[in-house]
Amino acid sequence: MYDLLIRGGRIVDPAQNLNEPRDVAITGQKIAAILDPATPQVDAKRVIDVHGKLVVPGLIDFHVHVFPGVCHFGIEPDSSCLSRGVTTVLDFGTAGGLIFPGFRSYVIDQAQTRVLALLNIAGQGLIDSIGDPPRLGELHDLRHLDLELIQRVVDEHRDVILGIKIRCTANLAENGRNEAAALDLARAAADLVGLPLVVHSPNSSLSINHILDRLKPGDVLTHCFHGKDCGLVDDELRLADGVKTKLNEGLLLDVGHGFSSFDFRVARCLLEAGVLPNFISSDIHHYNVHGPVFDLVTTMDKFLHLGMELPEVIRRVTQIPAQFLGHEADLGTLLPGTTADVTILELQTGQFPLNDSEGRVEMGFQRLEPTHVFRAGRQFEVTPRPTARS
């Protein structure tokens, strides 16, 4: 007797190469079985019928900012992520070592959403980088980059800290003066604690090759489809030298849509050149949750619109991020025995305007809408897509 039977849907689980009608049985916090729909007499305490819908592993948003009340970027993970079908998020360095214990106590340990994190190279994280240009970027004063603090905090929270994050942007670093030294410190910090280095590069004063030279296999370049200075393409959309070699060696790319980092022209050009993101992520935060980001599924819609096949979109929000998080044995798949994180999606057809972060609007003809979400076997409420705010 199963606790729950999710009947009638089409399972899309790239980790199992599965894209066909199957029923999913859950007992307690685990996936108990994947059943052929023709299986006679399945006993379950509760049955939900999801005919016409997609049943996918609980979505993983690889790039979010969820430290509300402490960092001006922060949003609530449960109302902005879990309630939109996302069961696991990676906070992308909102907190540095000075405030990480608070992030752990007040967000990670409280949220129903599973929250994992990158540690910001700067002790204060993103808390004072307010305004444009930012009043005090995290690289303005290199005294904030304290390797001893990083080592201590990572040692204490190694179960949830999965990488070191640095934002290389000139106006976060004394008009670029500190960028090269800060990047070298970030490289040293990542090596010291044995974790990947994750770099953001839009509008860096460094060259993209300077940054790529300091990245190793397994490291991540985020905002891979931005069209600003220091991106993977130049003003004429030509791919920078050496990018393909770096990718072949194992450098990973993250979308990190955000309010200023997703350019349809760049995305289209790079996808056509075979430069695919490993992670499709929203970079959702306070300033983009009412557009152009809204939620993770809206970013996924943009990749369907750009021609990526549905299972490949799903793979980039389930299997691949689960691997990076070191959770491939229990998350990002519906394999029996794994944690019962399940998202039910409706693939709607119609006309859906899609905004990039440069003000361009393209018309999409399908969109994904979550209808049910289960985190470790427990069902949570799905809320409507956030509204646009002008």
Ligand SMILES: [Zn+2]
């Ligand atoms: Zn971000």
